Amino acid sequence: MIISEKIVKCLENIKKVVKKLILLVKISKNTPKSLIENKTIEDYSSTSSLKSISDDFLFIPSSLQGFTNTNTKCERINETRNLYKFNGILTINDSDYICNKCGHKMHINNSHPITLKHLCFGGNLTCVCFNHTQFYCENCHSTNMQNISFKADNHRITNELYNYVRDLLATGHYTNKEVAEITGLNRNVVKDIDRERLEEKYVVNGELIKPEKQATYLGIDEFKLHNGYKYATHIIDLETGHILWIQESKKKQVVYDFINHVGSEWMNKVKAVACDMNSDFEEAFREKCPNITIVFDYFHIVKNYNEKVISAIRKDEQARLKKEGKTEEANSLKRSKYILTASLSTLIKKDKEAEDGKVIDKGSNLFKKTPVKRTGGKVDKYNKILEENELLFLAELIKEKLHNAYTLNNER
Ligand SMILES: [Zn+2]
Numbered sequence: 195m196i197i198s199e200k201i202v203k204c205l206e207n208i209k210k211v212v213k214k215l216i217l218l219v220k221i222s223k224n225t226p227k228s229l230i231e232n233k234t235i236e237d238y239s240s241t242s243s244l245k246s247i248s249d250d251f252l253f254i255p256s257s258l259q260g261f262t263n264t265n266t267k268c269e270r271i272n273e274t275r276n277l278y279k280f281n282g283i284l285t286i287n288d289s290d291y292i293c294n295k296c297g298h299k300m301h302i303n304n305s306h307p308i309t310l311k312h313l314c315f316g317g318n319l320t321c322v323c324f325n326h327t328q329f330y331c332e333n334c335h336s337t338n339m340q341n342i343s344f345k346a347d348n349h350r351i352t353n354e355l356y357n358y359v360r361d362l363l364a365t366g367h368y369t370n371k372e373v374a375e376i377t378g379l380n381r382n383v384v385k386d387i388d389r390e391r392l393e394e395k396y397v398v399n400g401e402l403i404k405p406e407k408q409a410t411y412l413g414i415d416e417f418k419l420h421n422g423y424k425y426a427t428h429i430i431d432l433e434t435g436h437i438l439w440i441q442e443s444k445k446k447q448v449v450y451d452f453i454n455h456v457g458s459e460w461m462n463k464v465k466a467v468a469c470d471m472n473s474d475f476e477e478a479f480r481e482k483c484p485n486i487t488i489v490f491d492y493f494h495i496v497k498n499y500n501e502k503v504i505s506a507i508r509k510d511e512q513a514r515l516k517k518e519g520k521t522e523e524a525n526s527l528k529r530s531k532y533i534l535t536a537s538l539s540t541l542i543k544k545d546k547e548a549e550d551g552k553v554i555d556k557g558s559n560l561f562k563k564t565p566v567k568r569t570g571g572k573v574d575k576y577n578k579i580l581e582e583n584e585l586l587f588l589a590e591l592i593k594e595k596l597h598n599a600y601t602l603n604n605e606r
Contacts, residue, residue, distance in 0.1 A: 257344060257353075257354060258312075258322060258344045258352065259343045259344055260284050260285040260287070260343065261282050261283070261284050261285075261322060261324060261344070262282050262283045262284075262285070263280050263281070263282040263322075264281055264282045264283060265281050265282075266278055266279065266280050266281065267279045267281065271319070274317055275317055275318060275319060275378070276318045276319070277318070277319045277320070277321065277378075278315070278318060278319070278320040278321075279309075279320075279321055279323055280312070280320060280321065280322045280323065281323045281324070282322065282323070282324050283324055283325070284324045284325070284326070284327075284340065284342065286302075286327060286340060287341070289341070290327070290329065290338075290340045290341055291329065293329075293331040293333065293334060293336065293338060294338055295331065295334050295336050295338075296331065296333050296334040296336075298331055298332070298333040298334070300329035300330055300331045300332075300338060301329065301330060301332070302327055302328070302329060302330075303328045303329055303330035303337060304327075304328050305325040305326060305327040305328060306325065306326055306328075307323060307324070307325055307326070308323070308324060308325070308326040308342075308350075309321050309322070309323045309350065310322050310323075310342075310344075310345055310350055310351055310352050311350065311351040311352070311355055311377075311378065311379065312351070312352045312354065312355055313352070313354050313355050313358060314376070314377060314378060319378040322352065326339065326340055326342070327339075327340040328340070348386075349383060349386070349387070351379070351383070355377065355379075356387065358377065359373060359377055359379065359384060359387050360387060360391050362376065362377070363384075363387070363388050363391055364391065370384045370385055370388055371384075402455065404455065404456055404457070404460065405431070405436075405438050405456060405460070407431065407434065407436075408460065408463050409431035409432075409433065409434075409438065409464060410433065410463070410464060410465050410466075411431070411432040411433060411464070411465060411466050411467070411468070412429055412430070412431065412432060412438075412464055412466070412467040412468070413429070413430045413432045413467070413468045413469070413491070414427065414428070414429045414430075414448075414449070414467060414468070414469045414473075414475050415427070415428065415469065415470060416444035416470070416473065419442070424442060425442070425443065425444040426440060426441060426442045426443070426444075427439075427440070427441055427443060427444050427448040427475075428440045429448075429452055432468065438452070438456075439451075439452045439455070444473070444474070445474055446474045446475070446477065446478040448475070448478075449474075449475055449478035449479060449482065450478060450482065453482050453483065458483075461482075461483050461486070462483075462485065464483070464486055465486065465487060466486060466487040466488070466489050467479055467486055467487075467488060467489065468489045468490070468491040469488065469489075469490065469491070469494075470490070470491075470494045471490045471494055471495065471498060472498070476488050492600045495596060495600075496593075496596065496597070499592075499593060499596060500534075500535040500593075501535075503589055503592075504534050504535055504586070504589055504593070505531060505534075505535065507585055507586055507589055508527055508530065508531065508534055508586065511527060511583060511585060511586065512524050512527040512528070515527070523582060526578065526579065526582065527579065527583075530575065530579055533572055533575055533576050533579070534576075534579065534586065534590075537597075538573070538576070541572040541573050541576055542573055544568060544570075544572050545570045545571070545572050545573050547568045548567070548568040548569055548570030548571075548572075549570060551567055551568075552567065552568045553565050553566070553567055553568075554566055554567065554568050
């Protein structure tokens with residue numbers, strides 16, 4: 195064989211090997227166009243020499259062991275995204291024939307197409323599609339599926355995509371929803387992966403590990419669960435913002451369980467805990483850890499004051515004025531709850547927005563709703579109510595003092 199023939203033969207072999215080992219991804223400018231025309235990568239590789247392929251394509255090593263990409267199709271899935279379908283074959287290994295129950299040799303029973311979501315390239319999504327083989331054991335009558343080394347356990351995605359999702363979640367920069375949008379996965383899949391990640395990190399032998407850091411200031415608060423009838427409580431480290439404990443319930447038991455979990459030595463180093471003034475938590479902490487200072491946070495103090503003092507006065511005053519026959523004055527207190535409970539700075543901001551013509555509801559052609567603009571005059575109404583009503587004026591002064599108290603930082 196003359197040398198030039200040898201080189202050609204050699205190049206042919208390299209071409210075959212390379213085709214088996216790698217996924218071809220064309221990223222030149224005309225890719226989407228040519229692929230949308232349903233031209234496959236097989237078409238490219240069969241019609242051009244290796245040299246021209248390497249000019250047109252970027253070779254990306256694939257870690258999809260045993261998978262050979264035979265052709266790639268491109269589908270437009272929405273205005274901005276394409277889905278590249280890597281169709282191919284998954285090689286059957288000798289070990290796939292061995293029954294994992296009795297060790298006998300099995301035979302192929304049937305196969306069905308399977309699609310695994312794979313990494314995204316820029317804004318485009320990819321998936322690998324191949325036939326998944328099922329084996330049957332004559333000896334023990336069990337069926338076994340062919341092993342897919344690159345498939346993530348419990349998910350129809352590749353290990354690469356699984357790890358990418360975990361890496362994105364671990365950065366702490368993205369919400370689950372954002373990760374789902376980036377990777378093209380369903381939100382529930384991302385949620386499941388996040389749960390697995392957190393469990394691996396924080397659960398040892400089925401038990402939640404103790405907080406990694408000693409907290410000095412804790413915050414405890416309850417929140418409604420989806421159905422609105424049940425509550426859950428979370429305890430956070432106020433300095434790091436890390437959630438240390440979540441439990442369904444808003445009873446004292448949450449505090450007992452948390453203290454039990456972290457231990458008294460850990461609790462002894464906590465200086466203060468911020469909580470709602472109407473909760474059982476305060477009592478539970480005083481009972482178990484008398485050394486800890488209980489602090490009512492600003493948000494809850496103001497919220498309670500608004501709900502229990504200002505709103506009550508407003509209702510009482512409205513009833514009194516009505517009884518005394520002062521209908522006009524009583525009416526001016528109608529629909530004033532927001533004005534009386536919002537802070538003056540918020541009212542000023544809203545009036546400014548009204549002046550600028552801010553639209554608060556875009557309206558809808560479909561439902562024949564016209565756009566709604568912010569209405570002004572909130573500060574004027576606020577001043578008018580206070581001028582006419584001594585008791586509410588007094589209540590406002592106290593609210594201001596309450597606010598100021600939270601901005602002071604020395605005891606005197
Ligand atoms: Zn068997």
